[in-house]
Structures are given as structure tokens and as C-alpha cells.
Amino acid sequence: MTNKPNLYNLTKSEEDYLKALFQLLIVDSSVKVGNNQLAEYLKVSPASTNNMVKKLKAKDYIVSEKYGKLDLTDEGRAIAVRLIRKHRLWETFLYNYLNFSWDEVHDVAEQLEHIKSYKLIDELDRFMDFPKRDPHGEVIPDADGEYFVLPKTRLSSLSEGDVCQLISVDDGSVQFLKYVSKIGLALSSRIKILEIREFDNSIRIEFDNTIETITRKFADHVFVKKVV
Amino acid sequence: MTNKPNLYNLTKSEEDYLKALFQLLIVDSSVKVGNNQLAEYLKVSPASTNNMVKKLKAKDYIVSEKYGKLDLTDEGRAIAVRLIRKHRLWETFLYNYLNFSWDEVHDVAEQLEHIKSYKLIDELDRFMDFPKRDPHGEVIPDADGEYFVLPKTRLSSLSEGDVCQLISVDDGSVQFLKYVSKIGLALSSRIKILEIREFDNSIRIEFDNTIETITRKFADHVFVKKVV
């Protein structure tokens, strides 16, 4: 593996596939990630994914056997981490300096992460004084490509009576993020699980002197650290 | 003409062609700009240009008759001005906040100008407190698309004894910009034409207590305001 993978040789599409695969692999590294799953995540057809995977295997960014599960090479992973670093630094910049709201940063960062310039991103990092977390609470990988994934628990996996602290939220959906802001949840919030209703899997939670009922689906996108 | 042309419908290539045509037209609005000239400027084949011009005519951004000269519609011009605004604001940001040098800003700004977000660029403008000039001295068009081209004189067009002030420099060539910095010319410099040598068209100039001999080609890329 080269120390500085050459980002300059990749198309926007190639970058998108590598980043997507990385994010699927990170969720649960023991479970197989397949072609169709990657296709669904990227909202393209399985045929398109198959083509691109072939191309990225030829370039030694992906490894897989025919009909087998997909994995990244060290270089493929390094490229993905660098993209995540760029994405999160831009989100932080937009949020902290350009008055973007929680739910507005993602789409623009999705474009900005493809800008090719090592200097740009390292200077942006310095300008913001090397932030550690993005606006959604996610860890920003550093310039060396080190990326420590914190052990995250989904709010949906806790039990009645548990108390936890909000660590991060999924930044994929604008509707979800708007909803998070609307009910008043913030990164610092301490949340108590009051009740889990078996009937419809809805969860009653208390935070910052507020009581809310949230759905299971909502709780799946909220990541927390258990406190009690 | 719509008040806010929809930048979101244009590809990067389409944007590049419109901006290039605008910049060719602005140099001398009375002289014809043709297909091959546009091709040469963009460093693509005349056939590619012909194709793209056809497409942009169909979208009502360009007007021209077969075998005739090219011109922009109001909407085409508005898109080009918006791109120039974005380019120059990004150059200013890179130069003033991210430690980029004069000659490094252009290539990255060339990528950043294609990011699609109205909010991004207007907030960047506000963040920098609405700068009027980019690092090369060029006027930054405002959010309404107003773009006043200042009457610029090429340093090469002055006569012996003339005194002028440096207004702006061409930002197209890295070599040129490095050379400008190296000899110590800056945007504020007051330049006196000491001598023009008929033999090889070289020009002897004095500025900031320095005397330099520059070529005609160099002087073609330096824009000034005559003082005396």
C-alpha cells in the first residue's frame, strides 16, 4: 500500500462506490456485503454495481470472488477514509462558519468531498483548528488516515430504564435530521428510556425535561453511549 | 430571462463552455468569436465544440447562425457571470484563509466553481464580508449578477514615461503568476515605463525601487490603470 493513495486517478463514481462499500462494511464487519446490497445502498441497478466492482477489482481497490462477498483492499479503504475525512470536514465548515443547518450540510458536502486537492483539505482542517467531530457527532479521520470508529449503540437496542448520552445521528436523510432538531434532541442530550411498547415498537424517552414518543425506525438512526 | 437561472440543470462541461465563451466575448465585444477559437481556448477539438454549441443553442444559452459568430443569450451570460463570481470568491477564500499562494488558487477554484448550491456561495461571500476583488485584482460580480468590467489597459500598450498602477493579472498560467511574485510585483505596485526597446519589444520598468526588464508577452498579461 502506498502511503498517499493517488486520489487523482479516481472518477467521482469510483469514489462513491468505494465510500459506500466502506460504510456498509463498517456497520458489521462480520456480515457479508454483497453486490445487490451495494447497489441498493447507492440506488443504482445491480448490473451497474457489478460493472463497477469489476473495474475496481482490476485497480486493486476491491477484492472478491465470483458470487462471493465484497471487501476493500488497504488502498481502497484508505481512499474511502480520506473521502469520509473530506466529507466531515466540509460539513463542519458549512455548519460552523457558513450558517448551514444540520440537515443542509450533507448534500453540499457530498459534492465538496470530490474536490481533488490535498492542500485544500489539510488547510481547511488547520483553519478550523483540527476539529475532532462533525456536526452530527461523527469522528473526523485525521490526515494520516487513522480512523477510530467509536463503539456505537443504537438507541433502539436499549432497554427500559436505561440512560444514555447522544453521540451521533445518521446524516443520510434530511427528513430525519429535521425531525431530530424539531423535537429538540441535541448532541449533548442525556436520554432516559421510559417505556418500550411491544405492540408497535414505539419508545417513550425523556431528555432535557421533555418527554417524547419515537418510533423504532427513528431510534435506529440515533447512536448513543449507555450511561447507566 | 429568469431572475435566477437554474444552474442545477447544467453539466460541468456545459458550464465550462459558457464561461469560456463569455471570457472570449468580453475581451473585445466587437470582434467575432468563432467555433474554432472557442475550441482552441478550451483545448478541445473543433468537432467537440460544434457539438456542444449545438446543444447549448437548443437550450437557449447561445445564439449563432450556421457558419456565423457565437454569442450568449441573457441567460447564458447570467450563468457565466455566476461561474466567474464563484471562481473569484473561492480564489479569495483560498488565498485569504487557507494559505494558498497566488499561483495555487486557480486550479482548485476551477473545481470549486462547479459546486451547485446557492447558499454555499452567498454565505461564503458573507463570511468574507463581501470582498470586491479577488487575489489577482479582478472584480467579483455580486449576487445579483451585476458585473462591471473595469476598463483595463494592458501594460504592453503604454508608452515610455507613462506611470501606472497595477490593477490585475491574468490568472490562467501558473508559470506567469510565479514569475510575477518572483520579481516582486504586487497589486498595489506603481509602475513607471522607463524604456521600450524596439528591437525585441522588451520593456524596462521601475516599481517599488526595483528596475526590471520584462518581455512584451509578460506585459500582455498585466493590466494597469494609467496614472500620469
Next chain:
DNA sequence: TAAAAAAGTTAGCTATGACTAACAAACCAA
């Protein structure tokens, strides 16, 4: 364990935006 379902692959099509080669129109100059 065999049939059905799911997952993966292949072939062949489309659009974009490059390219070259060949040709046509316009312009200029002897």
C-alpha cells in the same frame, strides 16, 4: 433434497462528451 427465491452475472442498449477524418462554406489574396 428439490423447487423456489434471492443474489449475482452477462449481453446489449442509452446518453454524454471526448476524438479523428472527411467534407463544405467562407474568406482572402493574387
Next chain:
DNA sequence: TTGGTTTGTTAGTCATAGCTAACTTTTTTA
């Protein structure tokens, strides 16, 4: 004014990256 040069156009090719439809392999489950 006519012939050569410059400029513009067209036809046909290529690569990227998407698509559908058809097919194959693997996995699941009855």
C-alpha cells in the same frame, strides 16, 4: 474571380457509467 487557406460541419468511433432483460449460481425452505 478564382483558387487556396481558414473555419465550420458532419459522420462515425471510443470510454464512462447508467439502464433493462435474460440468464446462472447460490441459498433457503418446504
